[in-house]
Amino acid sequence: xxxxxxxxxxxFLSAMIVNNILLIRFIALCSFFGISNNIQTSLGMxxxxxxxxxxxxxxxxxxxxxxxxxxDLLYLRTAAFILTIATFVQLEEMVIRKVFPALYRAMGIxxxxxxxxxxxxxxxxxxxxYNLDFIKSMVYxxxxxxxxxxxIVMFAAIRDRxxxxxxxxxxxxxxxxFITASMMSLAFLGFKGLFGL
Amino acid sequence: MSIGFTLIITLIGAIxxxxxxxxxxxxxxxxPSYPQLLIMILPPGAFLVIGFLMALQKRISNRRKA
Numbered sequence: 693x694x695x696x697x698x699x700x701x702x703x704f705l706s707a708m709i710v711n712n713i714l715l716i717r718f719i720a721l722c723s724f725f726g727i728s729n730n731i732q733t734s735l736g737m738x739x740x741x742x743x744x745x746x747x748x749x750x751x752x753x754x755x756x757x758x759x760x761x762x763x764d765l766l767y768l769r770t771a772a773f774i775l776t777i778a779t780f781v782q783l784e785e786m787v788i789r790k791v792f793p794a795l796y797r798a799m800g801i802x803x804x805x806x807x808x809x810x811x812x813x814x815x816x817x818x819x820x821x822y823n824l825d826f827i828k829s830m831v832y833x834x835x836x837x838x839x840x841x842x843x844i845v846m847f848a849a850i851r852d853r854x855x856x857x858x859x860x861x862x863x864x865x866x867x868x869x870f871i872t873a874s875m876m877s878l879a880f881l882g883f884k885g886l887f888g889l
Numbered sequence: 890m891s892i893g894f895t896l897i898i899t900l901i902g903a904i905x906x907x908x909x910x911x912x913x914x915x916x917x918x919x920x921p922s923y924p925q926l927l928i929m930i931l932p933p934g935a936f937l938v939i940g941f942l943m944a945l946q947k948r949i950s951n952r953r954k955a
Contacts, residue, residue: 715932860944862944862947862948863940863944864947866940866943867941867943868940869940870936870937870940870943871936871937873940874934874935874936874937874940875933877932878931878933881931881932
């Protein structure tokens with residue numbers, strides 16, 4: 693379990709590899725399967741998720757500790773966090789549309805879907821649940837985002853190779869993708885218990 | 890749509906429980922000598938079951954088309 697007295701590197705490692713958000717925790721799988729048919733797009737998506745995640749969880753950490761806790765409004769935390777995330781995704785959508793038009797077209801529906809991307813909300817909630825201080829929450833959030841980026845890019849690369857492989861007709865497309873994800877998840881499970889995380 | 894979700898998630902849960910522990914809804918099916926397939930209880934099992942169910946569904950719809 694993550695605690696406040698762990699060092700930063702262990703927190704990062706735990707968030708990125710040992711408790712990988714996609715393959716061990718099963719969060720944010722819609723974009724994992726939806727967008728991973730192209731390495732370039734999944735790289736863009738991973739970067740976008742890291743950006744939104746860091747922004748959203750830093751703001752929501754501040755909102756939680758300086759607004760919700762002092763005014764005893766803990767029951768509003770879901771609404772407050774979702775509002776924060778939605779604002780940042782809107783902002784990011786505008787930036788990407790202006791700066792990287794090709795990426796914007798490639799990501800299509802999945803870009804606004806970051807709003808409801810459970811990974812972003814999960815990161816915001818987990819840092820509150822683990823009761824981390826600000827620096828550690830940021831390290832943890834970057835770790836979660838890096839884990840997302842790492843596994844989605846790896847998965848996209850594997851799917852690239854699979855598209856050329858001879859596989860039975862009923863397994864083509866998503867079924868083989870799920871089985872690949874299962875094998876990757878098995879590989880990540882091998883890290884379980886590493887350094888007692 | 891939500892009924893379909895409920896059915897599928899129950900089916901996945903039943904398959905994972907049956908293969909993983911040899912029980913279904915807590916009732917033992919295969920007896921105590923069943924070697925428990927731990928992978929089905931762990932996260933990878935879920936992906937595996939979903940993948941095979943999707944392949945099955947694809948096979949059925951392919952055959953119906955032909």
